[in-house]
Amino acid sequence: MSPTNRAARSSAKLVANGESGGPPSVSGEPAEAASKRPASGDRPRYWRQGLDVEARRIAMVVYPGITALDTVGPLEVFATANLIASLIGRKPLYDLQVIASHDRPVATSVGMSVNPSCKLEELVLPLDTLLVSGGLGQEEACKDAHLLQFLRSVSRRVRRLGSICTGAFPLAEAGLLDGKRATTHWALARDLEKRYPKVTVQVDRIFIRDGNVYTSAGVTAGIDLALALIEEDQGRAFALRCARSMVVPFKRAGGQAQFSLQLQAQFASTPAVQRVQEWAAENISGDLSVTTLAARAGTSERNFARLFREATGMTPAEFVERLRVDAARRLLENPAQRLESIATECGFGSADTLRRVFQKRVGVTPSQYRDRFSTA
Incomplete structure (x- = not known):
């Protein structure tokens, strides 16, 4: 059994009681899942939404200097969705990957490193959702020609494209926010607006959806965005259960202010x-x-x-x-x-x-x- 599956099973009790546990498996259904499937009349509301569909593939782009929470926070929301799905006899809903320009560990703002699942060019397409993490390393990311070309190319082959916090800057640099409404961390919103005049920056928003492009405000707003994406995919009841399991509010919507x-x-x-x-x-x-x-x-x-x-x-x-x-x-x-x-x-x-x-x-x-x- 993989370390990821062991973590999922060991934390199952916590999530069942409304507490957040470790990351669940993103590949394969628990062997006991079939025996746990509830009868049709006993199924909760969210059971019928996405039942036994192929897991949606989500990739998070990372680069040196990312903020750890910008990366781990949203991914943990999707991982929690997988764990909850396993507890009600469903297959994993999301297949999660972390990708980077290279396959070496990527340093974060807190000293810990993130190990990419693969390099950008090794990512298997098509992809459901591509997210770009944020952090103070966004300036160097905006100069990474390989990354920018990757974003332009893959953007045409994903259902949803998004950014967490300052991850909006690489998207804007690649021209993918031109003509779009977008947001980012409030302290850098004016900089985004000045540098990319084709982008309509709305500093007051927690997250924004414009077409199939999603951008979130600072740090914890990435968790709000991930919950909103799960609500789109699985319904409000399921997303609410994810929020409760992680002990985070499910009340913040895109229109709520990110600061006074x-x-x-x-x-x-x-x-x-x-x-x-x-x-x-x-x-x-x-x-x-x-x-x-x-x-x-x-x-x-x-x-x-x-x-x-x-x-x-x-x-x-x-x-x-x-x-x-x-x-x-x-x-x-x-x-x-x-x-x-x-x-x-x-x-x-x-x-x-x-x-x-x-x-x-x-x-x-x-x-x-x-x-x-x-x-x-």
Whole structure:
């Protein structure tokens, strides 16, 4: 028996009790699986979805300097899905591989190394899903011509293409995000936007799907993305069971913010701009026009707009809109507060304006957001 299968069986009890165990086998069904198959009437809802289908092949691209959690986190979600499948008498749902430009161990940010399953050119196609891991090594990855050509070639032969955190940079460098909406770690979102103007970067999103291309925000957002992919494949009930087994929330959807805009104000490089941002956050229901903000800064509108963009990477109007949407998010988590009241408190003027701007920025309507994230 392989070490992977031993780990899967030893952790079966933990997962059955709702706790996360070790990685399951990704090749072959446990011998006892057939005897454990429940009768048709006893099968859970998620049994019928994907029953006995061939395992979906998923490959994670790694390179020196990857963040360990960007790689291991999403893969562990798929491994947990395999383990849960084995417990209900199903074959493995996912065949997982880690691939790199070479077959040597790849160093991660925490000192541990990842051993690739194979080199890029040895990957057997077709493939269901190709994911690119993130990490501070993305700059060198963007210079790896072999990797970029591989991504371009394989992208045409996969059902889903995606990235975790800064893995969006190699995808963008390969031209695979051109004309797409995408996200990445919030601290590098403006850099992605500047370097790749053909990409529509949406910094507020946990993950984004645009066609068959998926990008996730920073670090743990890769786990959210993996759960979303499992939900697509196996249904919500099965994905929820995976989340519970790993003791992670299944509530975060792509539209939830990855950080507060009031925290982003701290990253303004110019003190005068930061003071205006802080004042705006404290007076969100008032007049936050460029004229008002420029007067607050003691400079002309044109000069203020230039200084603001240099310091934050966005226009004053965009910042105010994001600030108000961020405030609306928090208020929407209280199911008792009416939408009209939230619109007034956040400076939108009307519920219709709130709905329009909120959906543009977040990707879901205020009502949909409240359904997902309400504290009730």
